[in-house]
Amino acid sequence: xGSHLFGWAALSxxxxxxxxxxxxxxxxxxxxxxxxxxxxxxxxVLHFADLELRARAxxxxxxxxxxxxxxxxxxxxxxxxxxxxIRHRERAMGPFLIPIVVVSTALGMLLPVHVVPVSAQxxxxxxxxxxxxxxxxxxxxxxxxxxSLLYLIQNRQIRRKQxxxxxxxxxxxxxxxxxxxxxxxxxxxSLALALTIGVxxxxxxxxxxxxxxxxxxxxxxxxxxMLLWLDRRGWEGTRVAVLSIFGFGVVLFSYTVVNLYLSTAxxxx
Amino acid sequence: MSLIAVPEARxxxxxxxxxxxxxxxxxxxxxxxxxxxxxxxxxxGRGLVAESVIVSTCHRSEIYSLSEGDAxxxxxxxxxxxxxxxxxxxxxxxxxxxxxxxxxxxxxxVAAGLDSMALGESEVLGQVRxxxxxxxxxxxxxxVLHRMFESAVAAGKRVxxxxxxxxxxxxxxxxxxxxxAKVFGDLSEKTILVLGAGxxxxxxxxxxxxxxxxxxxxxxxxxxxAEALAGRVSxxxxxxxxxxxxxxxxxxxxxxxxxxxxxxxxxxVEEAMRQRRGRPMFFLDLAVPRDVEPGISEIYNVFSYQxxxxxxxxxxxxAQRSRQVPHAEAIVEEELSKxxxxxxxxxxxxxxxxxxxxxxxxxxTELERQxxxxxxxxxxxxxxxxxxxLHEPMRRLKSESEPGKKLDRLEAIRHLxxxxxx
Numbered sequence: 243x244g245s246h247l248f249g250w251a252a253l254s255x256x257x258x259x260x261x262x263x264x265x266x267x268x269x270x271x272x273x274x275x276x277x278x279x280x281x282x283x284x285x286x287v288l289h290f291a292d293l294e295l296r297a298r299a300x301x302x303x304x305x306x307x308x309x310x311x312x313x314x315x316x317x318x319x320x321x322x323x324x325x326x327x328i329r330h331r332e333r334a335m336g337p338f339l340i341p342i343v344v345v346s347t348a349l350g351m352l353l354p355v356h357v358v359p360v361s362a363q364x365x366x367x368x369x370x371x372x373x374x375x376x377x378x379x380x381x382x383x384x385x386x387x388x389x390s391l392l393y394l395i396q397n398r399q400i401r402r403k404q405x406x407x408x409x410x411x412x413x414x415x416x417x418x419x420x421x422x423x424x425x426x427x428x429x430x431x432s433l434a435l436a437l438t439i440g441v442x443x444x445x446x447x448x449x450x451x452x453x454x455x456x457x458x459x460x461x462x463x464x465x466x467x468m469l470l471w472l473d474r475r476g477w478e479g480t481r482v483a484v485l486s487i488f489g490f491g492v493v494l495f496s497y498t499v500v501n502l503y504l505s506t507a508x509x510x511x
Numbered sequence: 512m513s514l515i516a517v518p519e520a521r522x523x524x525x526x527x528x529x530x531x532x533x534x535x536x537x538x539x540x541x542x543x544x545x546x547x548x549x550x551x552x553x554x555x556g557r558g559l560v561a562e563s564v565i566v567s568t569c570h571r572s573e574i575y576s577l578s579e580g581d582a583x584x585x586x587x588x589x590x591x592x593x594x595x596x597x598x599x600x601x602x603x604x605x606x607x608x609x610x611x612x613x614x615x616x617x618x619x620x621v622a623a624g625l626d627s628m629a630l631g632e633s634e635v636l637g638q639v640r641x642x643x644x645x646x647x648x649x650x651x652x653x654x655v656l657h658r659m660f661e662s663a664v665a666a667g668k669r670v671x672x673x674x675x676x677x678x679x680x681x682x683x684x685x686x687x688x689x690x691x692a693k694v695f696g697d698l699s700e701k702t703i704l705v706l707g708a709g710x711x712x713x714x715x716x717x718x719x720x721x722x723x724x725x726x727x728x729x730x731x732x733x734x735x736x737a738e739a740l741a742g743r744v745s746x747x748x749x750x751x752x753x754x755x756x757x758x759x760x761x762x763x764x765x766x767x768x769x770x771x772x773x774x775x776x777x778x779x780v781e782e783a784m785r786q787r788r789g790r791p792m793f794f795l796d797l798a799v800p801r802d803v804e805p806g807i808s809e810i811y812n813v814f815s816y817q818x819x820x821x822x823x824x825x826x827x828x829x830a831q832r833s834r835q836v837p838h839a840e841a842i843v844e845e846e847l848s849k850x851x852x853x854x855x856x857x858x859x860x861x862x863x864x865x866x867x868x869x870x871x872x873x874x875x876t877e878l879e880r881q882x883x884x885x886x887x888x889x890x891x892x893x894x895x896x897x898x899x900x901l902h903e904p905m906r907r908l909k910s911e912s913e914p915g916k917k918l919d920r921l922e923a924i925r926h927l928x929x930x931x932x933x
């Protein structure tokens with residue numbers, strides 16, 4: 243499974259979508275916008291083919307390995323953005339979000355390949371669900387992170403009375419806030435499901451809940467649940483945006499340091 | 512740019528706009544929709560022009576027409592003077608006249624917002640579209656003016672998407688409303704509270720109402736003034752003493768009173784924010800001296816602006832817009848030359864030449880497939896057939912005396928035989 247032909251093709255389409263997204267932000271044109279979405283859609287199909295080939299090579303779901311899970315993360319992010327685009331024609335996020343898709347898709351192909359035999363832990367539908375929900379949650383939190391950055395940028399422009407191009411193109415604060423709320427809610431729900439399945443399996447397989455990953459997942463849950471709660475109690479606005487950026491830091495830490503060095507069950511070996 | 516090569520028909524523009532005519536004259540020549548329809552019918556009915564479209568807004572009244580060779584601006588002026596019951600001299604003194612490419616260029620610049628007081632404003636594009644719509648309904652825009660107006664609208668759209676001429680708002684009220692819209696999203700579900708019903712309050716209430724805000728509430732120390740305002744703009748009036756208690760329900764608060772002391776105080780705003788659970792509030796202080804206590808912008812989620820800030824932004828934005836003019840003019844010229852090129856071809860000789868050329872190409876393609884020995888004879892045959900077949904259409908085309916009809920037919924031929932697309 244060395245070559246990743248489909249993966250690279252998908253990556254170049256994502257890059258094209260990014261370029262088109264930037265062009266479209268500068269000068270909105272329906273054709274450019276549509277072309278960007280089409281690139282993204284075809285990229286998603288090719289990316290899926292790449293994941294499928296990985297799965298065949300591994301004889302299991304492709305995200306049993308680190309590079310596979312990063313790749314799936316990029317795929318989910320792209321699909322979520324495409325859904326947002328189709329529903330709301332929301333184009334301002336593209337230039338900021340697609341780079342994350344590009345980087346994770348690229349990482350998915352550039353990271354050293356681990357060929358790990360299938361074990362009892364990494365088999366079955368529950369394992370697949372667990373990982374899918376977890377990655378979906380990460381994708382949702384990444385969305386919230388990007389939205390929060392946009393919120394801070396737009397807030398700054400409004401306060402400084404800068405009524406230029408970016409001001410005109412970025413959505414209103416209230417709308418960004420609403421999208422952020424939706425993203426965090428989806429993330430929380432997915433993470434709660436992933437955690438429930440994970441805890442149940444941990445108990446069944448090892449009879450213990452000593453995995454540090456569980457603690458970090460709980461911490462993540464608490465941060466984002468608090469965010470939603472505070473959002474309704476006067477923190478709506480920049481404070482929530484900053485909290486979401488902090489939450490994303492926790493997610494990143496959990497996905498990298500905790501996975502690779504602290505948790506033995508999540509180190510992809 | 513050379514004058515247009517249509518000897519049979521000429522573009523003409525007779526207009527009064529804010530540059531050449533003062534308000535008194537502009538008011539006299541302004542048309543409402545019914546008057547436009549009526550004037551168009553009369554213009555055509557009397558055979559003064561072959562096609563006509565009238566653009567009438569509060570800043571301009573412009574009559575675009577396509578007329579036969581000898582029709583002059585004076586005749587049009589006389590017609591309008593008579594129609595409006597004015598002295599022709601008075602009307603022509605303050606009018607301007609343009610012909611051919613200059614007339615077309617003027618329309619393109621108008622559509623692009625380059626002729627507007629607020630450079631690049633977008634309303635005029637809708638007004639140009641509306642003018643074309645009225646003329647189409649009255650059957651007075653045909654081949655040429657239809658194409659000209661559509662091209663002008665296309666140029667106007669291009670100018671607004673490809674340059675930043677329309678990006679930055681240029682009046683204090685529009686800047687304030689845009690800032691508010693970027694906080695709240697849709698203003699149609701929001702409440703605006705206007706304090707004071709004097710000149711500024713009145714003006715802002717109108718603008719806000721036109722911008723389509725959800726609820727407009729007005730409060731003034733002199734209640735009669737607020738009631739009078741409510742007669743002009745649809746809004747709710749609340750007693751002056753009640754307004755602090757109503758603050759929590761207001762998303763946007765605009766101060767326009769002549770009070771010596773601030774009328775919106777920090778304590779009231781803090782209380783309002785508590786009741787709103789931190790949902791953003793937007794304060795706009797248009798009063799001198801200030802109506803809104805300074806320092807409220809330190810409260811979380813309170814946005815506060817005053818007149819000076821916004822005037823400065825307006826100045827900057829106007830300067831920004833004028834920097835876009837050369838780029839906009841270039842787009843206008845590009846679209847204009849496309850249109851003029853099309854129009855230049857829309858006369859009998861070029862059309863017949865193009866038609867002949869198309870025939871020759873197709874004849875030669877067919878001849879290629881025939882044995883070499885036969886070709887000479889077949890060519891003669893084909894040319895004879897062509898001559899016979901097209902003799903009558905060409906004769907009729909040349910002898911058509913009504914310019915509008917002639918242009919329609921030329922356009923039909925150019926379209927049916929694909930003479931314009933290479």
